[in-house]
Amino acid sequence: MKAVAATLPLPYGPEDIRLYFEIATDRNVLLTFMEGSSSIVSWRETQEGSLSIRLHRILLGADEAVFSELAEGIRKDRSRFPLVRELIRRNREALLRTGQGKARVSTKGRVYELDRIYGDINGRYFGNRVTAGITWGRNSRRRNVRQRTLGCYDERAHLIRINPCLDRKSIPLYVLENVVYHEMLHAYLGIRTVGGRRRMHTDRFRRMERSFLHYEKARKWEKDHGYR
Ligand SMILES: [Zn+2]
Structure with a gap:
């Protein structure tokens, strides 16, 4: 049980999101925003026991409900994110572009996957x-x-x-x-x-x-x- 409910101020910045995750997961959180990466969200435990979370930049500006869903998934270490999926669906075009122009991700080759x-x-x-x-x-x-x-x-x-x-x-x-x-x-x-x-x-x-x-x-x- 969490004593304090996590809330996001509006407008919010990256540090607000990091604090939001800290409160929601009750962990020390390191947050990095990525661009052009194939994954929208990933997390892992660092050697020091902190939670290292990487989010795609596309999530900057998302509704609090999206972060609530993410925090919940990260807390339970499972990755079913319907709201995130919907967000991605709506932003597919933007996602296929990166900082440099275009980094498309394709993993299925003719011979090897x-x-x-x-x-x-x-x-x-x-x-x-x-x-x-x-x-x-x-x-x-x-x-x-x-x-x-x-x-x-x-x-x-x-x-x-x-x-x-x-x-x-x-x-x-x-x-x-x-x-x-x-x-x-x-x-x-x-x-x-x-x-x-x-x-x-x-x-x-x-x-x-x-x-x-x-x-x-x-x-x-x-x-x-x-x-x-
Ligand atoms: Zn090398």
């Missing part, structure tokens, strides 16, 4: 704590195989992009999984800036990278086939 691979790895290696979206990137014909980036994690959009050149029958599943795992690890660990330099592949990263079951095999395959 990224969301299934992502979900599988998230459960197996990350306790379902990775909240980034994932999508097949667009084809880029200008680059040749040797210069290709197989995957990348876009921190601003909180989105993993996988090169569609991996969506082929000739690519073993474990090779694709290894690339997805690598990018999920970036999303999971975040990108640290040390002395003004972005440090992506820290020692910890390199250690954790090797926990992927087929790490060595996948690296060897990439090497043998000219991907590195």
